[in-house]
Amino acid sequence: MAEITVTTVQPRRPAWRRSPLAMVGLTLIVLLALIALLAPLIAPANPLKQVLSTRLKPPSAEHWLGTDQLGRDVLSRMIYGARISLVIGIVVVGLAASVGTFVGVVAGYFGGWLDEGLMRLTDVFFAFPALILAMAISGALGPSLTNAMIAIAVVSWPVYARLVRAQVLSLREREYVEAARGLGASAERIVWQHILPNTLAPLLVQASFDMGGAILSAAGLSFIGFGTQPPTPEWGVMISDGRNYIATQPWLSLFPGLAILFTVAAFNLIGDGLRDALDPRLRGTG
Numbered sequence: 001m002a003e004i005t006v007t008t009v010q011p012r013r014p015a016w017r018r019s020p021l022a023m024v025g026l027t028l029i030v031l032l033a034l035i036a037l038l039a040p041l042i043a044p045a046n047p048l049k050q051v052l053s054t055r056l057k058p059p060s061a062e063h064w065l066g067t068d069q070l071g072r073d074v075l076s077r078m079i080y081g082a083r084i085s086l087v088i089g090i091v092v093v094g095l096a097a098s099v100g101t102f103v104g105v106v107a108g109y110f111g112g113w114l115d116e117g118l119m120r121l122t123d124v125f126f127a128f129p130a131l132i133l134a135m136a137i138s139g140a141l142g143p144s145l146t147n148a149m150i151a152i153a154v155v156s157w158p159v160y161a162r163l164v165r166a167q168v169l170s171l172r173e174r175e176y177v178e179a180a181r182g183l184g185a186s187a188e189r190i191v192w193q194h195i196l197p198n199t200l201a202p203l204l205v206q207a208s209f210d211m212g213g214a215i216l217s218a219a220g221l222s223f224i225g226f227g228t229q230p231p232t233p234e235w236g237v238m239i240s241d242g243r244n245y246i247a248t249q250p251w252l253s254l255f256p257g258l259a260i261l262f263t264v265a266a267f268n269l270i271g272d273g274l275r276d277a278l279d280p281r282l283r284g285t286g
Helices: 020-037 074-110 112-126 130-141 145-171 175-182 187-223 235-245 251-278
Strands: none
Touching: 020 074, 020 251, 074 112, 074 145, 074 187, 074 235, 074 251, 112 145, 130 145, 130 187, 145 187, 175 187, 187 235, 187 251, 235 251
């Protein structure tokens, strides 16, 4: 009697188990979002309230992260600063991705002189250092949080335009797109139903990386006076306010600097995890 061999197929591990660091990043961002949403409930003090009698106090049981040069509670300002940082990331990436995706789709799908003109326009933006160009735009518009977000979005959209154009150039020659075109589908229908959905994976990865980059750029603009203006509790502003006391009261710049560090690192970890999960070449590994 023939022997029957039964083989068991090991289930493929889900993407999150293959990237534990991405889960660490996601946990940090979820925690940051909760802190931002619950800021009025968990902040120990009004972030704008000045108490000069308690200025420049070191971390203690009363003020866990100390107080600044105007007696404001550093922990409270950091908690409210999380709100601003998340808004910056969402707005900047949303604007940049929307504009860049539109330009990339138009250039990649229609080609010709339209493609040539739009790509030369992106080359103009790539010719300037991003932070320097953002400083120039923000300075021309006037220093404020809104103008800083606009400036960062303006220098960020070309990356999405190039990324989406490359995807569209590949997708527009696929058999299912040719079939839809042969059946008389309009260009708008082809783009919305057959091309754009297949560009989402690289867009999500790029957006997750850019969230951290946008927060870091906004903090840099605020540090040099082109972004958020005092007394708004924004992390870049807090670092700028504390630079004159760095030798004697280092906590004024240290804690908001660490907040920026961990937030940017968390978004980068999420980007790495998304890239591993969405890349077809990596799905079968692990």
